Amino acid sequence: MTKGDETKNAILDTALAMASELGLEGVTIGILAKATKMSKSGLFAHFQSKENLQVEILKYGASIFIETAVMPALQTEAGIPRIRALVNNWVKWASSRAGGCLFVTASNEFSNREGIVRTFLLQQQKVWVGILRKVARSAIKTGEFRQDIDCDQFVFELYSLLLGFHLYHHLLHSEEIDTRKSVALDHLFDKYRKFDS
Numbered sequence: 001m002t003k004g005d006e007t008k009n010a011i012l013d014t015a016l017a018m019a020s021e022l023g024l025e026g027v028t029i030g031i032l033a034k035a036t037k038m039s040k041s042g043l044f045a046h047f048q049s050k051e052n053l054q055v056e057i058l059k060y061g062a063s064i065f066i067e068t069a070v071m072p073a074l075q076t077e078a079g080i081p082r083i084r085a086l087v088n089n090w091v092k093w094a095s096s097r098a099g100g101c102l103f104v105t106a107s108n109e110f111s112n113r114e115g116i117v118r119t120f121l122l123q124q125q126k127v128w129v130g131i132l133r134k135v136a137r138s139a140i141k142t143g144e145f146r147q148d149i150d151c152d153q154f155v156f157e158l159y160s161l162l163l164g165f166h167l168y169h170h171l172l173h174s175e176e177i178d179t180r181k182s183v184a185l186d187h188l189f190d191k192y193r194k195f196d197s
Contacts, residue, residue, distance in 0.1 A: 008046055011036055012060040015053065019061075020097035024054045024106050024117065054117045061102045062124055069093045070131060079142035080189055083135045083158070087185060090162055100170040103128070104163065129155055139192070146194045154192055161188060 014036050018027045028050060033043045047053040069089035076085040094101040103124060110118040132155040139145040145154075161184050168174040 009060070011038070011043065011046060012056060015057045016061050016064070016102070017097075019054075019057050019106075020099045020102050023099065023109055024057065024102075025109055027053065027057065029053060051116050055120050058102070058106065058117070058120055058124065062127075065093055065103075073135070078138040079144045080139055082138055083189075084185070086131070086135055087158070087162065087181075091165060091181070094162075094166055095169060100166050104166050129159070132158055136192075143194055144189075145192045149192045154188075157188055157191075161185065 011032065015027050015032055018032065018035065029040055029043050029047065032038075032053070033040045036043070047056060069092070070086065073082055073086035073089050076082045090101075094104070099105050103121065106117070106121055107125065110121055133151050136145065136149070136151045136154045136158075140147060140149065140151075161181070164184075165177065165181050168177050168180065174180065
């Protein structure tokens, strides 16, 4: 890694923390320059525009998410244990940041705004849905889920559960959130589980 790459990653570390708390729109080149003690022109040279900065923050966040949440889960035993690991890792990811999951908050910010940031978010969310679909299929292969389940419906319900957790944790500050999440996840598994006759 070059010194330029190290500098850029240090900038993105700060930018990611800021975006998690303030939202992507809250991170400007001027504010980030002040936080990193760099000149605006020096920072601008790395990103060229606010939109490029926002995309780079999302890319950087995605790489950390894949490394810390997805990859460890995919190394877990296939099937329901893998799904649980992925859910628990996502919950840790979302809970460890002041504003929650960067991708959830950014999706709210950019859902109706055309441009490169929204395009990247759409691509990133398709990758995430694909990962959820993959772990659902792993539960079919292990025989824990029925062969005839609609994987896309399972993904919709699982992702809805995660978004519900996000709301209850970050806005409602529910004290029962862990219990509610576990019960909801168990109910979801029971709906798709293959029971021995």
